[in-house]
Amino acid sequence: MKAGETPTRELVRDPMAFTDRVTADARDGWPVEAGRYRLVINRACPWAHRVNIVRRLMGLDEAISLAITDPIQEDIDGDAHWVFTEKTGSPGDKDPVLGIHALREAYLARRPDYTGGVSVPGLVDIPTGHLVSNDFAQLTIDFGIEWAALARPGSPVLYPEPLRDEIDALNEVVYRDVNNGVYRSGFAPHQESYDRAVTALFARLDELEERLTGQRYLVGDTITEADIRLFTTLVRFDAVYHGHFKCNIRKLIEYPALWAYARDLFQTPGFGDTTDFDHIRWHYYYVHSAINPTRVVAAGPDPRAWLTPHHRETLGGRPFGDGTPPGPPLEPVPALD
Template sequence: MSRAHDDTDGNAAYGKKPFKRAKSHFADRVTADGKDGWPVEAGRYRLVVSRACPWASRALVSRRLLGLEGAVSLAVTDPVQDDRSWRFTLDPGGRDPVLGIRYLSEAYEARERGYSGGVSVPAIVDVPSGKLVTNDYQRITLDFATEWKALHRPGAPDLYPEPLRAEIDEVMEGVYRDVNNGVYRAGFATRQGEYEDACRGVFRRLDLVARRLADHRYLVGDTITEADIRLFTTLVRFDAVYHGHFKCNQWKLTENPVLWAYARDLHQTPGFGDTVDFDHIKRHYYRVHTGVNPTGIVPLGPGLSGWVTPHHRAELGGRPFGDGTPPGPAPAAERMTSGD
């Protein structure tokens, strides 16, 4: 989720111009061999996220499942941006306690002086230099799963198993185009036809996914993979924001028995629901996108009690963590205190 910090009309621009997701401007990778100049190293990097953002939430889930909390520290931004984008107003004094900055844009500026493009999360920042390393939301989690293996916890699952990568990539591509990104194309559409095409695409893909999941617990293979993480972060936001705020309202998640059970199954799996903050999610979408919701009123619902009800998906078989084990409790400093 990004914001160009030189926008003149700020939050009000959302919903007033056609939506096009920009490619990540900084696509360096943190790798085991350090080929881009950024070697995997415990304690060197800081992951900056918003708990409101589905793209950043992928990184939160991956980091938890793989047990990278001790290797990659976490910075959480205010869910409500101002016109300089993501800010650290949740921290004492309004500064990130490790990086010492007020705005994520300062790490972008440290990397590229005079940078005037979008400021997005998730972002990985090099702590010693204060420079942004990457904002490549498509690559960060894949590298967590593959390049960071030496620092995974004992029993960490294989989220991107090599024999299944071609199928995982194919499933993720359709989900990204029509669902992850499709809800934004619908929500920020400026013409009726543009909206209808995007909205129909969302539900067409969700129908296909529901058929796939009707007799399979997970999207690819019999364990949780990167594909499940990427679908989950959109599904968990669906009724709270995409159904109403983005007008993706042909049906609610709770009205689709297969997808609702699948989403509850993942939400109740350690590493998923314990990273979700519905308060941050709703405040971000309804207060930041003033071009879509000019009043800034945040709805009271939907209720959250259904997320903890039985899902019965285990009857389909499957092993959530394969030969691995669930992650332990989240570090005390990162535990949810509201909205979950």
């Protein structure tokens, strides 16, 4: 849906338009190669955030460079929001590596007749300028597995084979009811669709609260894909989803286990250091003018609460298993005051 457009039907996401994979055996024609690809994200977007977290955890910061689009700036025709500006470190309003102003240019370089939507994340082939993939779900899996030869020593196993069925099953319902559920609530075209979405959302959060009361992580005793996918919704919940998307039956901070779990992850390298609350607030409140026509951006909540003690370590578990945390990020976000 375009910015400012009023929803007239329930939110149904279009299938990913570009689903080629970069793999160790180059079976789709795209080989794993350090320095060849550029990951285009927006720090406000939860789907892009999860890919950037995996990139950080696996230590692929130097192998896959990062491009950050402006949180609110529109393209010249007012149709695209994933554009590069000097405000986010792109001289002359063009990405210094790809030489483009809008991510749509990489879509069109790959498929000149493309007329569909543009989304982040986007993995772009630097030599050709072609978009390789905007498949956010597959990108995280591949960054953790296919790029293993270029991963840092001590990188975690985020999708362990013995737990994949459980991770996949949990990811499916979390995506349906939580990750996408907040959007289905926020962009509901009528009361009935809103009621369905928000009821399913909080029923699932209640279940997750119970699950996390007695265990530190969602599946197993280390961080996995499941935790990363839930975190990027939780970290945005009170800041934008609770008010802006009318997901206001409860706040995240009213869930003892979920709130402590989210803080535990936030304080783990790779999570909080890739989170930019200013980008999140400004993008959601400003860009979604159909549901916030005044474009007034909410001031809170105070993000410093994310740094308070969580005590989740008493449940056991090891964030990185037998591995180690990543070093400092190459592209740090502003520190919390």
